[in-house]
Amino acid sequence: MNLTGGLHWHWRAWRAQARWVQTRSDIETWLLAQPVPTEHLLLIGASAGWMMSAPWLARFKSVQTWDIDPLAAPLFAWRHGGALKAQGVHLECHTGDALTSLPSLLREQPQATVFFDNVLGQVRFQTPRTDQAENRLRSITQVLRGRHWGSVHDRMSGPVQSAGTAHDVPGARKTEQGSKNEGQATQEWLGLLGAQSPWLDHLTDSVFPAGTPLTNIAWPMNASYWHWLQAGWVRP
Ligand SMILES: C[S@@+](CC[C@H](N)C(=O)[O-])C[C@H]1O[C@@H](n2cnc3c(N)ncnc32)[C@H](O)[C@@H]1O
Incomplete structure (x- = not known):
């Protein structure tokens, strides 16, 4: 599904x-602050790159996108292809289940940096049980050992207090995976978002290893339902 x-x-x-x-700008600011460890990028869950930073993509020599949605590849090429070509970046857009085929993709591209572009938070909708989703996420992160990889994904989502507008969206906030004050920081962040119970847990709380610097980003999916995105980068 x-x-x-x-x-x-x-x-x-x-x-x-x-x-x-605001969400796109927060993602771009975060991405541009990350080092580009290799020349090749494997971008998973790329969709049409609606929220992707073009200046960040242009830092690579080649970009391979993957998405299960057949419309994603032509739309990504249409939206980003021209600018990347003009900057000498080789772009290939693929259609397929890149989470299932991740081990073979990694074998085929031993040097590629991997970025999960707002896809890992959807894993819980692709398995019937939450423990299966957690296991799947665990096996994805295990297979990435030794890689430079990053992800921005849903941490939680739910209704917000008032119909928000773009300028109500709080700017990004930094935290650290597993820090002592994580609980308090979470409550403060949810308060800033105006979160109203119940919020949906996207089961991504253990995706990043302890100590990973995290950036929390607000994503107003619509005026009354917002997502809390979490972005992090893992070095081998
Ligand atoms: C929230 S959207 C991503 C938005 C996108 N990063 C952007 O900037 O527009 C999640 C994407 O993940 C894709 N997706 C979900 N499961 C996938 C899988 N197993 N393999 C590849 N793509 C997947 C969906 O088709 C969808 O396009």
């Missing part, structure tokens, strides 16, 4: 571009 691909998603993302300005 794919809840975030398909025509409906692209239509929604296209219409939401103004509301997502």
Whole structure:
């Protein structure tokens, strides 16, 4: 099941571009602050790159995108292909289940940096039970051992207090995976978002190893339902 691909998603993302300005800018600022450890990028869950930073992509020599949604590859190439080509970046867009085929993708591209672009938070919708989703996420992170990899993904999502507008969206906040004050920082962050119980746990709390610097980013999916995105980068 794919809840975030398909025509409906692209239509929604296209219409939401103004509301997502802050989110896109926070993701870009975070990405541009990361070192580019290798020349090749494997971008998983790329969709049409609605929230992807073009200046960050241009730092690589080659970019391979993967998405299970058949519309994603042509739309990504249409949105980003021209600018990347002009900057000498080789782009290949693929369609397929890149989470299932991750071990073989990694074998084929031993040098590639891997970035999960807002996809790991959807794993819980692709398995019938939460323990299966947690196991799947664990096996994904295990297979990445020894790699430079990063991810931005849903940590939680749910209703917010008031119908928010773009300028109500709080800017990104830094935390650390497993830090002593994690509970308090979480409550403060949810308060900033105006979160109203109950919020959905996307089961990604253990994706990053302890000590990983994290950036928390607000994503107003629509005026009354927001996502809390968490971004982190893991070095071998
Ligand atoms: C929230 S969207 C990503 C948004 C995207 N990063 C952007 O900037 O527009 C999640 C994407 O993950 C894709 N996806 C979900 N499961 C996948 C899988 N197993 N392999 C590859 N892509 C997957 C969906 O089709 C969807 O396009």
